[in-house]
Amino acid sequence: MGKEVNGVSRSRFEMFSNNDEAVINKKLPKELLLRIFSFLDVVTLCRCAQVSRSWNLLALDGSNWQRIDLFDFQRDIEGRVVENISKRCGGFLRKLSLRGCLGVGDSALRTFAQNCRNIELLSLNGCTKITDSTCNSLSKFCPKLKHLDLASCTSITNLSLKALSEGCPLLEQLNISWCDQVTKDGIQALVRCCPGLKGLFLKGCTQLDDEALQHIGAHCPELVTLNLQTCSVSHSYSLVHGMSRGWVPHAGLSLCVNRAADHRSRSHNHLSRVPSAAVFMCVGLRKHHRRDSQCLGPKLPSPQNIRGGSLLSAYRCRLHLISTELP
Numbered sequence: 001m002g003k004e005v006n007g008v009s010r011s012r013f014e015m016f017s018n019n020d021e022a023v024i025n026k027k028l029p030k031e032l033l034l035r036i037f038s039f040l041d042v043v044t045l046c047r048c049a050q051v052s053r054s055w056n057l058l059a060l061d062g063s064n065w066q067r068i069d070l071f072d073f074q075r076d077i078e079g080r081v082v083e084n085i086s087k088r089c090g091g092f093l094r095k096l097s098l099r100g101c102l103g104v105g106d107s108a109l110r111t112f113a114q115n116c117r118n119i120e121l122l123s124l125n126g127c128t129k130i131t132d133s134t135c136n137s138l139s140k141f142c143p144k145l146k147h148l149d150l151a152s153c154t155s156i157t158n159l160s161l162k163a164l165s166e167g168c169p170l171l172e173q174l175n176i177s178w179c180d181q182v183t184k185d186g187i188q189a190l191v192r193c194c195p196g197l198k199g200l201f202l203k204g205c206t207q208l209d210d211e212a213l214q215h216i217g218a219h220c221p222e223l224v225t226l227n228l229q230t231c232s233v234s235h236s237y238s239l240v241h242g243m244s245r246g247w248v249p250h251a252g253l254s255l256c257v258n259r260a261a262d263h264r265s266r267s268h269n270h271l272s273r274v275p276s277a278a279v280f281m282c283v284g285l286r287k288h289h290r291r292d293s294q295c296l297g298p299k300l301p302s303p304q305n306i307r308g309g310s311l312l313s314a315y316r317c318r319l320h321l322i323s324t325e326l327p
Contacts, residue, residue: 025052025054030054030058033055033058034058034061034063034064037058037059037061037064038063038064040059040064042065042068042069042070045059045060045064045065046059060088062088062089062090062091062092062093063092065085065088065089065092065093066089066092066093066094066095067094067095067096068085068089068093068095068096068097069095069096069097069099070096070097070098070101071097071099071100071101074098074099074100074101074102077098077101077103077104078103078104078108079103079104079105079107079108080108082098082101082104082108082109082111082112083108083111083112085112086111086112086114086115086116087111087115089115089116090115090116091116091117091118092118093116093118093119094118094119094120094121095119095120095121095122096112096116096119096121096122096123097121097122097123098122098123098124098127099123099124099125099126099127099149100125100126100127101126101127102126102127102128102129103129104124104127104129104130105127105129105130106129106130106131106133106134106137109124109130109134109137109138110133110134110137113134113137113138113140113141113142114137114141116142117141117142117143117144118144119142119144119145120144120145120146120147121145121146121147121148122138122142122145122147122148122149123147123148123149124148124149124150124153125149125150125151125152125153125175126151126152126153127153128152128153128154128155129155130150130153130155130156131155131156132155132156132157132159132160132163134160135150135156135159135160135161135163135164136159136160136163138163138164138167138168139163139164139166139167139168140167142167142168143167143168143169143170144170145164145168145170145171146170146171146172146173147171147172147173147174148164148168148171148173148174148175149175150174150175150176150179151175151176151177151178151179151201152177152178152179153176153179154178154179154180154181155181156176156179156181156182157179157181157182157186158181158182158183158185158186158189159186160186161176161182161186161187161189161190162186162189162190164190164194165189165190165192165193165194166193168194169193169194169196170194170196171190171194171196171197172196172197172198172199173197173198173199173200173225174190174194174197174199174200174201175199175201176201176202176205177201177202177203177204177205177227178203178204178205179204179205180204180205180206180207181207182202182205182207182208183207183208183212184207184208184209184211184212184215187202187208187212187215187216188212188215191215191216191218191219191220192215192219195219195220195221195222196222197220197222197223198222198223198224198225199223199224199225199226200216200220200223200225200226200227201225201226201227202226202227202228202231203227203228203229203230204229204230205230205231206230206231206232207232208228208231208232208233209231209232209233210232210233212231213228213231213233
């Protein structure tokens with residue numbers, strides 16, 4: 001294959017017919033046409049591919065398929081479609097959303113993982129056929145994965161989290177809401193090997209308890225979003241453990257726990273409406289020494305002097321509270 005130009009080999013350009021009389025093909029270099037096509041959505045690209053042989057080559061070039069969202073076609077998407085897309089896109093694909101695509105299973109996603117090893121964002125939200133096998137494939141072939149949405153994939157277990165921890169160390173955001181087979185053991189394996197986690201969505205993971213929260217607090221210094229709705233977290237335990245470790249809330253951290261304050265009350269003046277223990281452990285996940293705490297506001301009192309609601313006014317950090325009614 002000849003030298004590449006913007007991801008397309010020269011041999012491909014040479015395939016364009018000299019008899020193509022379309023003015024646009026005569027006036028514009030093929031490199032520029034390829035650049036124009038890169039701004040088109042999936043539907044438009046498919047339509048352009050039917051115009052002529054030359055446009056078919058350009059429209060279906062992998063460089064135009066770096067971001068794909070198939071939610072609008074979820075009822076029509078089957079495993080073979082995902083396999084064909086992965087073969088066409090290859091290493092160009094960075095973001096793929098299969099949200100709601102019920103026909104996609106482990107076999108298709110294994111082929112996808114093998115072909116699209118540069119994938120960074122993958123949404124499998126609602127893909128109920130997905131099991132631990134898919135996460136094993138992602139762990140083996142997709143080390144650059146940063147954002148993964150497995151919400152409502154109810155067959156996911158601790159084995160998936162252990163696999164992701166071994167093969168996807170760059171993971172920054174994980175949504176396993178309603179994956180109710182996950183326990184503290186899976187969370188422990190995940191957070192120990194993925195220290196860069198910034199968003200963790202655990203809504204509906206009813207088997208998670210205080211020990212799971214302890215692991216999160218100990219290993220996720222960069223966490224800025226945590227959803228613990230319906231988790232079996234003991235607020236009193238979390239508060240005592242949090243103070244003993246010297247954690248303070250991360251400024252700007254989003255909180256979503258049971259009985260959280262109304263989302264319209266975002267000012268620190270309303271923080272007293274949130275259970276103090278919930279704030280301390282559920283959002284106080286960045287570890288600071290007290291001498292560095294000036295960046296969060298007033299000087300913090302020593303842990304032994306913090307009592308109940310006074311914790312909230314003492315920190316005055318910019319927490320964004322999400323109510324339990326939000327999805």
